[in-house]
Each structure stands twice: as structure tokens, then as C-alpha cells.
Amino acid sequence: MRITFIGGGNMATALIAGLLRQGHSARQISVVEHNAEARARLAADYQVSTYAELGPEAVIADTVVLAVKPQQLKGVAQALSPLLATQLVVSIAAGVRARTLSAWLMGYSNVVRTMPNTPAMIGAGVTALYALPAVQSPQRQMAEDILKSAGSVLWVEDEALMDAVTAVSGSGPAYVFYFIEAMQQAALELGLSSAAARQLALETMLGSAQLAAGSPEDAATLRARVTSKAGTTERALQRMDEAGVKAAIISAIHAAAERSIELGDALQ
Ligand SMILES: NC(=O)C1=CN([C@@H]2O[C@H](COP(=O)(O)OP(=O)(O)OC[C@H]3O[C@@H](n4cnc5c(N)ncnc54)[C@H](OP(=O)(O)O)[C@@H]3O)[C@@H](O)[C@H]2O)C=CC1
Ligand SMILES: O=C(O)[C@@H]1CCC=N1
Numbered sequence: 001m002r003i004t005f006i007g008g009g010n011m012a013t014a015l016i017a018g019l020l021r022q023g024h025s026a027r028q029i030s031v032v033e034h035n036a037e038a039r040a041r042l043a044a045d046y047q048v049s050t051y052a053e054l055g056p057e058a059v060i061a062d063t064v065v066l067a068v069k070p071q072q073l074k075g076v077a078q079a080l081s082p083l084l085a086t087q088l089v090v091s092i093a094a095g096v097r098a099r100t101l102s103a104w105l106m107g108y109s110n111v112v113r114t115m116p117n118t119p120a121m122i123g124a125g126v127t128a129l130y131a132l133p134a135v136q137s138p139q140r141q142m143a144e145d146i147l148k149s150a151g152s153v154l155w156v157e158d159e160a161l162m163d164a165v166t167a168v169s170g171s172g173p174a175y176v177f178y179f180i181e182a183m184q185q186a187a188l189e190l191g192l193s194s195a196a197a198r199q200l201a202l203e204t205m206l207g208s209a210q211l212a213a214g215s216p217e218d219a220a221t222l223r224a225r226v227t228s229k230a231g232t233t234e235r236a237l238q239r240m241d242e243a244g245v246k247a248a249i250i251s252a253i254h255a256a257a258e259r260s261i262e263l264g265d266a267l268q
Helices: 010-021 036-046 070-083 098-104 118-122 137-148 161-170 172-189 194-214 219-226 232-242 245-266
Strands: 003-006 029-032 049-051 063-066 088-091 111-115 125-131 151-155
Touching: 003 010, 010 029, 010 036, 010 118, 010 137, 029 036, 036 049, 063 070, 063 137, 070 098, 088 098, 088 137, 098 111, 111 137, 111 161, 118 125, 125 137, 125 161, 137 151, 161 172, 161 245, 172 194, 172 245, 194 219, 232 245
Parallel strands: 003 029, 003 063, 029 049, 063 088, 088 111, 125 151
Antiparallel strands: 111 125
């Protein structure tokens, strides 16, 4: 399967790394990227073909993945539109609705909107996909295969849910890194070395997520197992509740979903 990425930034790089790790040939991947430094890095690190401009030779592909910022998508779609024949168009842009993208592509409706996340870089991503009704099942499968090389996938049939997905898992790695930063800072303040702080914070996040993923019990039950009566965890969780940490996280995720809707409303 030949794949062209338009935009070769953070997320395209994560997806390309995932595809190559899964055995996809670099010869079958092209990237259109207007930044010369980014092109050089992609060619050196991943041996993919790169193009500075969108043109017919760049989109000789089965699938074109649109990986530019939401605000850059309209211009890219308008330039891409005359070059489309039967290619599947996969967008990873936050907020931009599949129907809007189809309108920018002059009604071309072979469009799948997706929301991956950066752990795609190591094949540990999760991606939600939404297809316009016109997309046939072999092309749905193609989109799924590309994103599966970056981790697990799920389809949503109601596009409105993509805003929720964006807020939870698209932006989600940033929340996890934020929590890791806080754990490491506390560890340093408590006298641990930075190497120890890093090891303790990361192994704890990793181990807890693995435990939760492999357990039939929910997170609240697993949390209760750590929380001895009158012990240290109880004291910490009390402090978090007093500070409204859980409510703040929930409200932050709502804010991210609202931003996704706002982007969708603004970019039509
Ligand atoms: N980062 C993340 O965690 C996630 C991002 N996304 C989505 O992925 C998309 C890309 O995000 P991200 O990778 O972080 O962004 P980046 O800014 O890192 O990457 C976009 C790249 O595309 C380049 N570009 C812009 N316009 C063109 C063009 N016309 N032709 C060729 N190249 C172009 C940009 O160059 P320049 O900077 O010079 O404009 C930039 O290098 C966004 O729509 C975002 O919503 C989705 C899930 C997760
Ligand atoms: O912050 C953003 O808008 C993008 C979409 C999800 C993750 N990064």
C-alpha cells in the first residue's frame, strides 16, 4: 500500500515510525513537507521519499494522510482536490469534520477522519476512526490497517464523538506527561536523585497502566487496594480531593472537547 503524508511534523513522524516498525516499506511512503529541515530529518531517519510541494507525482498513492495543523487543512485540501482519483483520504486533524473536509475537496467523499496519539511512535497508540458513509469496506480496512500499525483502533459511527476522543486520547498523553512531571518534581523535592525520580515515576505509571489493562477490576477497585486504612495513600488522596484534582482533570477534558467543537465550527 502506497501512502503519502501531507505534513511531516510530530504526528506524521509518529505514524511513519509505527508503519516502518510493522514492516511497511519506506519505499512505499512519501511525505510532502514544506519545511526543508523536517524533510531532511524524515529522509535521514526513515529513508522515505520527500517532496517540498504537493504535485501529481507526490500523490501516486492508495492513501493520502493529511497531517497538517487544522488551520492549514483547507488550503491543503483545495490543492489536493484536483489530484484525487480513487485515493482514500485520511485526516488526523483535530476538530475538522469529515463533511467539511469533503466540501473542501470539492465533494470528494472517500474520506476517513481519525484521531491518533503520539504513543504511535512506539506502536502503543490508540486511534479512533470515523468514515463518511461513501467509504467502501476495503478502504475502511485500509485506513484501519494504517492506524493499526500505530497501536489499537476503534471505529465510531457518530462523528460527534470524535471531539470526545480528541479530548481523552488525542490530547491524553499530555495529561499523563503532566502527571509524570509532577511526580518527578515531588520526588526531587523529597531528596531523590533525578535518575531515581525518573525511574520511580515512569515505572509506576507504566506498571499501574499495565496492571489496570490486564485486570478485570476497575481503576477505583485497584486504587482502593493501594489505599491502606490510615496510611500514606489515604493522606495523599485526601489532599488531592481537597484540591479538587479529579474535578479539575474532568473539567480539563471537557475543555479540550469544547475546543475541538470550536475548531470544527470555525473551520468550515
Ligand atoms: N501532536 C499530536 O499529539 C496530535 C496531533 N494531531 C493532529 O495532527 C495534525 C498535525 O499535528 P502535529 O504533527 O502536531 O503538527 P506539526 O506542526 O508538527 O506538523 C505539521 C507539519 O506540516 C507542515 N505543513 C503545513 N502546511 C503544509 C503544506 N501545505 N504542505 C506541506 N507541509 C505542510 C508544517 O510546516 P510548518 O510548521 O512550517 O507550517 C509542519 O511541519 C494536526 O491537525 C493535529 O490536530 C492528532 C493527534 C495527536
Ligand atoms: O493539541 C492538539 O490540538 C492536538 C490534537 C490532539 C493532540 N494534539
